[in-house]
Amino acid sequence: MNLINVEDITKSYTDSLLFDHASFSLQEGEKVGIIGINGTGKTTLLRMLAGLEEPDEGKITIANHVVIRYLPQHPVFDPKLTCLECVLYGNVSDENRWSVESDAKAMMTRLGITDFNQPAGQLSGGERKRLALISVLLSPADVLLLDEPTNHLDNEMADWLEDYLKNRKKAIIMVTHDRYFLDSVTNRIVEIDKGSIYSYQTNYEGFLELKTQREEMELASERKRQSVLRVELEWIRRGARARSTKQKAHIQRYEELRDRKAPVQDSKIELGSISTRLGKTTVELSHICKGYGERKLIDDFSYIFLKGDRVGIIGPNGCGKSTLMKIIAGIIPPDSGEVKVGQTVNMGYYSQEISYEKPSDSEEKHGIDYSYMDPDERVIDYVKDTAEYIRTADGLISASAMLERFLFPPEKQYSPIGKLSGGEKKRLNLLRVLAGSPNFLLLDEITNDLDIATLAILEDYLDRYEGIVVAISHDRYFLDRTMKRIFAFEDDGRLRQSEGGYTDYAMRKAAEEEEKQAAEKRPSGENESKKRERGEKDSVPNGSAVASEKGKRTRGPQKLKFTYKEQRDYETIEADMAELEEKIAATDKEIEASAHDFVKLNKLMTEKEELEAALDEKMERWMYLEDLATKIAEQ
Numbered sequence: 001m002n003l004i005n006v007e008d009i010t011k012s013y014t015d016s017l018l019f020d021h022a023s024f025s026l027q028e029g030e031k032v033g034i035i036g037i038n039g040t041g042k043t044t045l046l047r048m049l050a051g052l053e054e055p056d057e058g059k060i061t062i063a064n065h066v067v068i069r070y071l072p073q074h075p076v077f078d079p080k081l082t083c084l085e086c087v088l089y090g091n092v093s094d095e096n097r098w099s100v101e102s103d104a105k106a107m108m109t110r111l112g113i114t115d116f117n118q119p120a121g122q123l124s125g126g127e128r129k130r131l132a133l134i135s136v137l138l139s140p141a142d143v144l145l146l147d148e149p150t151n152h153l154d155n156e157m158a159d160w161l162e163d164y165l166k167n168r169k170k171a172i173i174m175v176t177h178d179r180y181f182l183d184s185v186t187n188r189i190v191e192i193d194k195g196s197i198y199s200y201q202t203n204y205e206g207f208l209e210l211k212t213q214r215e216e217m218e219l220a221s222e223r224k225r226q227s228v229l230r231v232e233l234e235w236i237r238r239g240a241r242a243r244s245t246k247q248k249a250h251i252q253r254y255e256e257l258r259d260r261k262a263p264v265q266d267s268k269i270e271l272g273s274i275s276t277r278l279g280k281t282t283v284e285l286s287h288i289c290k291g292y293g294e295r296k297l298i299d300d301f302s303y304i305f306l307k308g309d310r311v312g313i314i315g316p317n318g319c320g321k322s323t324l325m326k327i328i329a330g331i332i333p334p335d336s337g338e339v340k341v342g343q344t345v346n347m348g349y350y351s352q353e354i355s356y357e358k359p360s361d362s363e364e365k366h367g368i369d370y371s372y373m374d375p376d377e378r379v380i381d382y383v384k385d386t387a388e389y390i391r392t393a394d395g396l397i398s399a400s401a402m403l404e405r406f407l408f409p410p411e412k413q414y415s416p417i418g419k420l421s422g423g424e425k426k427r428l429n430l431l432r433v434l435a436g437s438p439n440f441l442l443l444d445e446i447t448n449d450l451d452i453a454t455l456a457i458l459e460d461y462l463d464r465y466e467g468i469v470v471a472i473s474h475d476r477y478f479l480d481r482t483m484k485r486i487f488a489f490e491d492d493g494r495l496r497q498s499e500g501g502y503t504d505y506a507m508r509k510a511a512e513e514e515e516k517q518a519a520e521k522r523p524s525g526e527n528e529s530k531k532r533e534r535g536e537k538d539s540v541p542n543g544s545a546v547a548s549e550k551g552k553r554t555r556g557p558q559k560l561k562f563t564y565k566e567q568r569d570y571e572t573i574e575a576d577m578a579e580l581e582e583k584i585a586a587t588d589k590e591i592e593a594s595a596h597d598f599v600k601l602n603k604l605m606t607e608k609e610e611l612e613a614a615l616d617e618k619m620e621r622w623m624y625l626e627d628l629a630t631k632i633a634e635q
Helices: 042-049 083-088 097-110 125-138 155-167 179-185 204-237 245-259 321-329 361-365 379-384 399-405 422-435 452-464 476-482 502-521 528-533 564-593 598-634
Strands: 002-013 016-027 031-035 057-062 068-071 143-147 171-175 188-193 196-200 283-292 295-304 310-314 336-341 347-350 389-392 395-398 440-444 468-472 485-489 495-499
Touching: 002 042, 016 042, 016 057, 016 171, 016 188, 016 196, 031 042, 031 179, 031 204, 042 068, 042 143, 042 171, 068 125, 083 097, 083 125, 097 125, 125 143, 125 155, 155 179, 179 204, 179 476, 188 204, 196 204, 283 321, 295 321, 295 336, 295 495, 310 321, 310 476, 310 502, 321 347, 321 440, 321 468, 347 422, 379 399, 379 422, 389 399, 395 399, 399 422, 422 452, 452 476, 468 476, 476 502, 476 598, 485 502, 495 502, 502 598, 564 598
Parallel strands: 031 171, 031 188, 068 143, 143 171, 310 468, 310 485, 347 440, 440 468
Antiparallel strands: 002 016, 002 057, 188 196, 283 295, 283 336, 389 395, 485 495
């Protein structure tokens, strides 16, 4: 059943043409992900579908009795209403109040909102977004329109939402830049590109392949057009005159081919390495403690950042991630401990929140963290406040040239910041941070609101960046792609270090949880041979007495020996380990060669994780068997 039909719409915003006679439709049960670079009209399309804006031309038709609910990027609530009242508003009747209220409280708890009676006016922007998400999910709507639903969700919350939307039977249209989320939830990708809407009946991985095919076909058609044009132009130059109908048609064909628009190549952000030299001493954290009131966020944490470090910080909302980053940046002091910063360290701090209220003199004096944008200031002046000329790998370039590299053409550079989209403001803020040529980058939720194309280029830039990077992010793909170490704020209050990206950390944590649960379920008197089969190290104690069948005599000390399976494993396990190590080395080479191929890289990373897990298991088994062999030999 066709739920929504968009026919031949045109829409302009300020000086930009967002949609040029574009069309789109939504069928029952479809889960659509909308992608495109910032400023192309993704949010505008959702608002038109929700009935909050009208197209300049064209028609949007909604099927009879279809109910649509919309999650905006920045939801607004009556500040006097409680959290529970905000969620229930429009979702309850006398008949369903009890069940809906119960579901609402369960979802609120799941998404970190535990004070149901707290006034909405006291909530942070992230808490308001989660509250609005819960309200939308509770509604019995036929179509959900979700604008950046994963923003302000920690990793566990994003996993929960992913499962929830995968199991939801009704239609969804969402804008998100979380590539793992897109790949898992959607069954159709809609791309907004240069005023047109392109539809792909696949998830994100399939979209990458199909878009490449589409672009190759467009280029092939353009090459054919140019070839025909050369032949026609030669005919014209030979002096042909329009003396017959046939010759007139020939000339008209030439003019039609000449005037046909060539496919426009995507503009891409150009990021060159623009860091300054970093000396021997970087940043050293020594026994850092920080808390607010009775709640301790960071307890006795020490770390020395090394050149080339790539550290991702993860954890539940409100656990202290931004606090740790602000301590590193010197924005707030620790309660105890010391932060030592080397003389050559030049920090660039990308703040999660953009403020449109000018800080007071006292705030500037005391170094309070803010990222201020004057909506009336021109785009170019915002960058020039940091640097008139910016040092890059190609030498010094002007602020205007750098803005063009960041997809701000000259006509946008002299527009007020207030006319930019949310994503464009984030991109401009990132440019201002990089304009200072930092050698120590602090990125707080850099992946929120940046489009996928910009994220891919940023990831490539970080590969070549010679400084240190510390990033807070809930984007699992970004963490896997760029980070070499994870700082995880865990439920027990510990700040744990884990080597590798997010998936490496999640696999280790899952394995530990499985082992813990298995240990709790394991019977205390379990058969010893079964324990040894699992590779456990405890053995039958020497001198234990075993009753005979008649119970009249006991045996002497029982000797250790290999079981049949242990003997077989002991003979082959070293060869098995060597084979796994060779496969891991070969996979590493393939990963290096596939750094820009998202689909292949994702598969290779999964293969490597499986190989490493298998090798870890073999190593543990080998250590156990070696220990047992030594004990057998010593008997």
